[in-house]
Amino acid sequence: xxxxxxxxxxxxxxxxxxxxxxxxxxxxxxxxxxxxxxxxxxxxxxxxxxxxxxxxxxxxxxxxxxxxxxxxxxxxxxxxxxxxxxxxxxxxxxxxxxxxxxxxxxxxxxxxxxxxxxxxxxxxxxxxxxxxxxxxxxxxxxxxxxxxxxxxxxxxxxxxxxxxxxxxxxxxxxxxxxxxxxxxxxxxxxxxxxxxxxxxxxxxxxxxxxxxxxxxxxxxxxxxxxxxxxxxxxxxxxxxxxxxxxxxxxxxxxxxxxxxxxxxxxxxxxxxxxxxxxxxxxxxxxxxxxxxxxxxxxxxxxxxxxxxxxxxxxxxxxxxxxxxxxxxxxxxxxxxxxxxxxxxxxxxxxxxxxxxxxxxxxxxxxxxxxxxxxxxxxxxxxxxxxxxxxxxxxxxxxxxxxxxxxxxxxxxxxxxxxxxxxxxxxxxxx
Numbered sequence: 454x455x456x457x458x459x460x461x462x463x464x465x466x467x468x469x470x471x472x473x474x475x476x477x478x479x480x481x482x483x484x485x486x487x488x489x490x491x492x493x494x495x496x497x498x499x500x501x502x503x504x505x506x507x508x509x510x511x512x513x514x515x516x517x518x519x520x521x522x523x524x525x526x527x528x529x530x531x532x533x534x535x536x537x538x539x540x541x542x543x544x545x546x547x548x549x550x551x552x553x554x555x556x557x558x559x560x561x562x563x564x565x566x567x568x569x570x571x572x573x574x575x576x577x578x579x580x581x582x583x584x585x586x587x588x589x590x591x592x593x594x595x596x597x598x599x600x601x602x603x604x605x606x607x608x609x610x611x612x613x614x615x616x617x618x619x620x621x622x623x624x625x626x627x628x629x630x631x632x633x634x635x636x637x638x639x640x641x642x643x644x645x646x647x648x649x650x651x652x653x654x655x656x657x658x659x660x661x662x663x664x665x666x667x668x669x670x671x672x673x674x675x676x677x678x679x680x681x682x683x684x685x686x687x688x689x690x691x692x693x694x695x696x697x698x699x700x701x702x703x704x705x706x707x708x709x710x711x712x713x714x715x716x717x718x719x720x721x722x723x724x725x726x727x728x729x730x731x732x733x734x735x736x737x738x739x740x741x742x743x744x745x746x747x748x749x750x751x752x753x754x755x756x757x758x759x760x761x762x763x764x765x766x767x768x769x770x771x772x773x774x775x776x777x778x779x780x781x782x783x784x785x786x787x788x789x790x791x792x793x794x795x796x797x798x799x800x801x802x803x804x805x806x807x808x809x810x811x812x813x814x815x816x817x818x819x820x821x822x823x824x825x826x827x828x829x830x831x832x833x834x835x836x837x838x839x840x841x842x843x844x845x846x847x848x849x850x851x852x853x854x855x856x857x858x859x860x861x862x863x864x865x866x867x868x869x870x871x872x873x874x875x876x877x878x879x880x881x882x883x
């Protein structure tokens with residue numbers, strides 16, 4: 454085997470541990486240890502008890518260190534071991550990129566999912582997944598020294614630092630720490646299926662299946678969550694119509710399942726605002742495309758969607774609680790800016806030269822005390838209750854069964870928080 458391929462394998466081996474440490478820091482909101490200790494100090498840290506997170510991070514960082522720099526190959530890697538390890542590095546890097554799109558390092562969370570992660574939702578199961586990958590990497594390190602020792606002559610001495618790094622990792626307590634974290638993650642809400650938070654696109658991509666619909670809804674409500682000050686009545690109307698359509702199609706004839714979405718759609722229809730522009734318009738277009746897809750479902754013999762369609766709609770249904778929380782947040786912001794309008798009492802006017810009085814339509818800024826605003830607020834709060842009975846729930850609903858809600862400014866009120874150990878929402882009094 455060529456030296457370039459061996460170099461690539463050794464470099465990829467270290468990169469795996471580096472990427473796992475990066476994912477760990479993103480998941481928990483910062484580096485559990487400020488510095489990378491030497492192997493003697495790392496061994497002492499790994500020997501402690503009750504510090505699994507710090508031990509995992511220290512072990513990963515130390516495992517990545519090799520006391521020699523190997524030149525990267527400019528040629529395409531063709532050797533089996535190097536190619537496989539490089540693919541693993543790329544895959545873990547994508548995991549980190551997905552997390553960073555929700556919880557960018559050093560910044561506030563950019564999405565509802567990111568807010569939930571920062572409050573502990575899905576973190577324990579995420580650490581367990583990192584621990585499983587760590588265990589697989591350690592298995593490679595167990596075999597790596599023997600593989601490198603097969604290189605005769607001067608190559609044995611050249612790759613001795615890499616073999617020593619692998620031996621330290623394989624003989625350390627890092628594998629025991631990984632097993633502890635795997636055990637702690639059993640039964641916890643999982644992050645599987647969490648996707649990168651993409652912005653709304655122009656033009657809006659065509660929606661042809663449940664996956665497309667979930668991606669479009671996620672992109673729309675992520676942008677709305679990040680930009681509540683740019684929400685208009687169009688977003689409130691499209692969002693509530695989407696919730697109503699999904700619930701009607703999945704209700705199987707039971708009107709009680711429609712819940713507050715009908716009330717929300719009726720209330721939102723009575724609001725007006727200036728037309729959206731730019732990304733706000735693109736967001737509305739994404740929601741419009743999802744509504745178009747929902748409306749094309751054919752009806753069965755008894756006036757209900759077929760079983761296959763019900764399964765697809767159930768996936769979309771599980772994403773609606775966070776949509777409701779997002780619309781609630783945007784409604785509050787729009788009311789503060791006085792950019793939502795409701796119809797005021799009409800005024801009778803008589804045009805010049807006419808004997809007939811006509812009712813002139815008048816609009817005024819909406820207020821929190823208006824009936825239509827209160828109806829919409831109550832309905833959106835009701836819509837934040839997740840449908841945990843669905844068998845086809847999406848990743849957001851699995852990891853964060855109760856969505857984050859905007860903080861209230863009313864003194865003495867209570868607001869939801871997240872229990873980091875369970876990922877569940879709890880009430881906390883202020």
